[in-house]
Structures are given as C-alpha cells and as structure tokens.
Amino acid sequence: MKFTSYYAIPGLPNYAKKRLEPADMIKLTAKFFNLTVNQLLSKHRYRELVIARHLFYYYGRAIGYGWRTLAIATGGRDHTTAIHGYKTIADLIEVDKETKKLYDQFYAYMDQQKYSVLQAADLKEQRA
Secondary structure, three states: OOOOOHHHOOOOOOHHHOOOOHHHHHHHHHHHOOOOHHHHHOOOOOHHHHHHHHHHHHHHHHOOOOHHHHHHHOOOOOHHHHHHHHHHHHHHHHHOHHHHHHHHHHHHHHHHHHHHHHHHHHHHHHHO
C-alpha cells in the first residue's frame, strides 16, 4: 500500500511551507510575553522587552527572514540591532538552561499559532 501525504491531497492548503508574516510574529510574540505590541516596539530597554525582541529575531532567522526585515518589524531599528540580539540570545541559549527552556516554549507556541494565523489569513483572502 502506498502512503499518500496529507499535503498531496488537492485543495488542502500546505501551511507547513508557508511562514508567518513579521507583523503576525510581532503580535504573537507580544501575546506570548503578555506585552502589548506598542511595548514590544518601543525604545525601552527593560529586560523582559529585550528578551522578547531577541527571541523574535532568533525565531525570525530560524524561519528564513533577513536582518533588515526583522529589524524594521521591531519598530524601524537598524539591522545591526537584530544581529546583536540574535547573537546575544544564541549565546544565552547555549549556556543558560532557563533561556533554552524559554526559547523551546516560544518556538513551540509560534509553531502552534502559525496554522491558525495562516488559516485565518486564507479565509480573509477568500472572502475578499
């Protein structure tokens, strides 16, 4: 018996190959950290805001976004800010178990939410 992939069925959307838009990622990041989008995009450098932004950069790079796109999505910052945030959180993930655990939870949350966000976008597109 030959196995037919779920994604090979005509008419079913393949959300596995799609990625979240940066604006949706910002909203989900803010929701995960119990922040508002305005707080996340603000110039403030409180630790909880910085960690949230850095995890946003790390996740964004993991799914294939460029530095400039990620930096602009976080309030028009320079691409070097995104690079610094990425390197900082990458180093922390390697040495700090709590940060690694937080990233794993964040990544799982983003992946879980990805399908509902993409599905909602498809429904909105179909209605238009």
